[in-house]
Amino acid sequence: MGRAICMRFAAHGLVGVLDRNCDGARETVDLIGAAGGSAVALEADVADAASVDAAFERFEAMGGIPQMVVPCAGIERIGTVVDEPLEDWDLVMGVNAKGVYLTARAAFRRFVERRSGSFVAIASDAGVLGSSQYGVYCASKHAVVGLIRCLALDFGPLGIRSNVVCPYTIDTPMLDDFTARYGGEYGGQENSDFWADSVPLGRIGEADEVASVVDFLSSPAASYVNGSVYLVDGGANAGAYHR
Amino acid sequence: MDREIAFIVGAGSGTGLATARLLADRGAAVALFDRRDAGAEEAAAKLGAGGAEALACEGDVASTDDVRLAVDATVAEFGSITTVVFDSPTTFPGELEHLDEGVWQANLDRSLSGVYRVARQTLPHLLASRGTFVAVASMAGVRTSYREPAAAAAMHGIVGFVRTLGQDHGSKGVRFNVVCAGPIEGDGDGRERRLAAIPAGRFARPAEVAEVVGHLTSADSSYTNATVQTVDGGAGAGFFAPDD
Numbered sequence: 001m002g003r004a005i006c007m008r009f010a011a012h013g014l015v016g017v018l019d020r021n022c023d024g025a026r027e028t029v030d031l032i033g034a035a036g037g038s039a040v041a042l043e044a045d046v047a048d049a050a051s052v053d054a055a056f057e058r059f060e061a062m063g064g065i066p067q068m069v070v071p072c073a074g075i076e077r078i079g080t081v082v083d084e085p086l087e088d089w090d091l092v093m094g095v096n097a098k099g100v101y102l103t104a105r106a107a108f109r110r111f112v113e114r115r116s117g118s119f120v121a122i123a124s125d126a127g128v129l130g131s132s133q134y135g136v137y138c139a140s141k142h143a144v145v146g147l148i149r150c151l152a153l154d155f156g157p158l159g160i161r162s163n164v165v166c167p168y169t170i171d172t173p174m175l176d177d178f179t180a181r182y183g184g185e186y187g188g189q190e191n192s193d194f195w196a197d198s199v200p201l202g203r204i205g206e207a208d209e210v211a212s213v214v215d216f217l218s219s220p221a222a223s224y225v226n227g228s229v230y231l232v233d234g235g236a237n238a239g240a241y242h243r
Numbered sequence: 244m245d246r247e248i249a250f251i252v253g254a255g256s257g258t259g260l261a262t263a264r265l266l267a268d269r270g271a272a273v274a275l276f277d278r279r280d281a282g283a284e285e286a287a288a289k290l291g292a293g294g295a296e297a298l299a300c301e302g303d304v305a306s307t308d309d310v311r312l313a314v315d316a317t318v319a320e321f322g323s324i325t326t327v328v329f330d331s332p333t334t335f336p337g338e339l340e341h342l343d344e345g346v347w348q349a350n351l352d353r354s355l356s357g358v359y360r361v362a363r364q365t366l367p368h369l370l371a372s373r374g375t376f377v378a379v380a381s382m383a384g385v386r387t388s389y390r391e392p393a394a395a396a397a398m399h400g401i402v403g404f405v406r407t408l409g410q411d412h413g414s415k416g417v418r419f420n421v422v423c424a425g426p427i428e429g430d431g432d433g434r435e436r437r438l439a440a441i442p443a444g445r446f447a448r449p450a451e452v453a454e455v456v457g458h459l460t461s462a463d464s465s466y467t468n469a470t471v472q473t474v475d476g477g478a479g480a481g482f483f484a485p486d487d
Contacts, residue, residue, distance in 0.1 A: 149480035156442025156477035157485065167466075200413030201468050209466035216458045224425070224451035226443060227480025228473045235413045235469030238406040243414070 002072040004211035010037030016059040046099030068218040071103040096140035152227030168233030169195040200235035247271035253330030255282030261453035267295035274317035276300040304357030324368040335394040354397035373416035409469025425475030443476030
């Protein structure tokens with residue numbers, strides 16, 4: 001999903017591709033280069049403040065100006081409060097919640113200086129509703145939604161906009177990782193259509209279908225959109241649904 | 244979708260007109276539906292003079308016949324309908340004491356029931372074109388509407404109705420979404436107090452709401468269905484206490 005967003009952003013200028021996985025970031029940079037854009041890979045761990053700050057500084061040293069910032073790193077672990085390993089809390093909150101906070105911390109200092117900027121966080125439908133066995137993940141994503149709303153209130157008067165996109169199941173490496181880790185049996189289902197069947201559009205989403213919304217929200221066209229929570233879920237969270 | 248053909252209700256002024264302009268600018272044929280003397284004729288003429296395919300449809304959303312005739316005229320003129328936008332009325336009578344049953348009914352009739360009529364009449368065309376439907380409501384669709392309970396009732400009704408249509412028809416390729424807009428420049432009373440609660444420090448421009456409608460009726464929102472998208476300058480994010 002991050003890569004899809006980078007590909008869209010390449011139309012606007014230099015893209016800083018921040019990832020803990022530098023090989024992945026370099027691949028994205030190469031893809032952008034092949035498409036005629038320019039990008040730089042920035043290795044960093046979003047759960048580490050010094051690492052995030054250093055990545056922003058490296059980006060600026062290379063001539064980048066962070067104007068549209070999108071924290072998109074995410075990690076998914078499931079279980080109940082009774083059986084999920086304790087370490088999951090720190091791991092998931094560290095990337096999903098603290099990672100957005102640390103990214104905001106670095107981004108907004110710069111936004112405030114320039115009196116402009118757009119921040120679009122990627123949360124999840126788990127940022128607005130619960131989900132079986134997703135307690136820790138839901139807590140982390142609700143944290144993102146709450147943080148974004150406050151950023152919108154704090155910096156809206158400066159013309160700096162903060163919004164959050166909440167995707168449902170999207171065809172990404174995270175979904176592959178989930179299926180590999182949990183055997184595709186979440187909810188007692190082995191059926192590969194399990195997720196698609198829960199969506200009124202009848203399919204899981206593509207990464208670019210989220211990226212296109214992020215691109216819109218980051219653009220001047222969304223000039224009055226601030227503090228908004230945009231579900232990109234094919235209708236999955238509108239209410240009880242079955243095919 | 245080969246050619247975009249939009250049917251826009253409330254297109255004579257405000258957000259509806261801004262939406263008609265935006266869609267025409269991106270090459271859509273536009274049918275502008277509004278009441279007599281509400282501006283649709285002039286707007287369509289102006290868009291036509293600018294090179295757009297534009298049709299004015301005079302009618303009242305409170306009339307099933309008017310809506311049906313306008314939908315039929317649009318299809319007769321342009322061949323189909325791929326995009327439907329309903330811009331809801333923005334003025335409602337005040338507190339409960341002012342809401343005689345006739346007033347209550349009349350207000351629902353041109354808001355919530357208007358959405359019903361337009362959705363019902365355009366659905367066959369949207370199913371055929373795998374099109375999109377967007378209702379523009381106000382933030383009263385997700386919050387209260389101070390001293391305007393009828394607005395909150397109508398807008399919450401529109402939100403629930405349109406999201407359910409998205410569930411019911413999403414698998415057939417038709418997306419339905421709602422835009423909940425903050426106060427628009429020029430609407431209503433109590434301006435100063437409302438302004439103080441908006442982080443943006445100003446009201447929405449019709450063109451800014453139209454941009455969100457434009458996004459939701461474009462391929463860029465292909466996985467966005469049965470949702471409510473707010474455009475309110477941050478006012479709905481929570482309690483706002485300005486710095487100074």
